[in-house]
Amino acid sequence: MNFPYGILVNRKGHRFTDEAPGPVDVNYDHISRAIKDEPDGIAWVVFDQSIHDVPNWKKSIRTDQPPIQSGSIASLAAACGISFEGLEKTVLAYNAACTGGKFNALRPDGLSTRGIDPVKSNWARPIDRGPYVAYPIMAGICFTYGGIKTNRNAEVIDADGRPVPGLYAAGEATGLYYQVYTGATSVLRGAVFGKIAGENAADVRFWPLADIPICRI
Numbered sequence: 024m025n026f027p028y029g030i031l032v033n034r035k036g037h038r039f040t041d042e043a044p045g046p047v048d049v050n051y052d053h054i055s056r057a058i059k060d061e062p063d064g065i066a067w068v069v070f071d072q073s074i075h076d077v078p079n080w081k082k083s084i085r086t087d088q089p090p091i092q093s094g095s096i097a098s099l100a101a102a103c104g105i106s107f108e109g110l111e112k113t114v115l116a117y118n119a120a121c122t123g124g125k126f127n128a129l130r131p132d133g134l135s136t137r138g139i140d141p142v143k144s145n146w147a148r149p150i151d152r153g154p155y156v157a158y159p160i161m162a163g164i165c166f167t168y169g170g171i172k173t174n175r176n177a178e179v180i181d182a183d184g185r186p187v188p189g190l191y192a193a194g195e196a197t198g199l200y201y202q203v204y205t206g207a208t209s210v211l212r213g214a215v216f217g218k219i220a221g222e223n224a225a226d227v228r229f230w231p232l233a234d235i236p237i238c239r240i
């Protein structure tokens with residue numbers, strides 16, 4: 024969630040993607056896929072001390088490990104086990120490409136780079152206030168991006184488009200997202216359709232065998 028405020032580099036110390044095309048929750052799945060495609064599927068996010076201008080930035084760091092920290096870019100690269108020549112060159116080029124302007128951590132601020140590829144579209148500020156900090160990042164699977172098809176009653180739909188009698192599904196087991204994830208909606212859809220599925224599953228009117236007389240003993 025913080026990488027838009029720094030730069031992402033691969034094992035060679037090279038940037039490989041626009042870290043900040045817009046709000047992070049709109050873009051993080053594309054960027055995670057880009058990380059997965061780098062050597063060994065790993066990248067490092069590099070910050071300088073200006074990261075502290077971002078309110079509560081540490082709250083969205085999902086690791087119990089401390090960051091890698093160092094007084095120079097070269098020693099940071101060495102501590103990360105990545106090319107220090109590559110990282111130094113990348114940071115110099117990136118810093119020179121920052122155009123300046125008013126930083127606003129809370130919305131896309133249009134602070135972009137000029138003249139480097141890939142561009143960084145927002146929150147681009149020079150990395151020059153040591154000590155420098157890095158975290159390794161790998162992609163993780165947060166969502167199924169597919170699954171069982173359901174309708175508004177949370178009934179499972181068969182290959183012919185008909186509800187399967189008595190079968191309900193909700194949450195990650197159901198398909199909704201294909202390629203693009205809409206931020207923070209998984210738990211919400213799980214709660215909404217979980218409630219609907221539970222109510223319908225408990226309602227005898229929806230039971231496929233409801234018209235068969237129940238034999239009470």
Ligand SMILES: Cc1cc2nc3c(=O)[nH]c(=O)nc-3n(C[C@H](O)[C@H](O)[C@H](O)COP(=O)(O)OP(=O)(O)OC[C@H]3O[C@@H](n4cnc5c(N)ncnc54)[C@H](O)[C@@H]3O)c2cc1C
Binds near residue numbers: 194206207208209
């Ligand atoms: C790292 C990460 C970050 C996420 N961030 C967000 C976020 O910020 N906002 C958001 O909305 N969503 C987020 N999600 C997605 C969200 O957590 C899931 O969509 C949601 O938890 C799915 O709930 P669920 O009940 O459908 O499935 P699950 O929570 O996976 O529950 C399924 C349960 O079934 C159990 N189970 C499996 N097989 C069996 C079996 N054979 N018998 C009995 N039990 C079984 C499992 O043990 C599990 O407890 C994130 C997911 C991950 C992994």
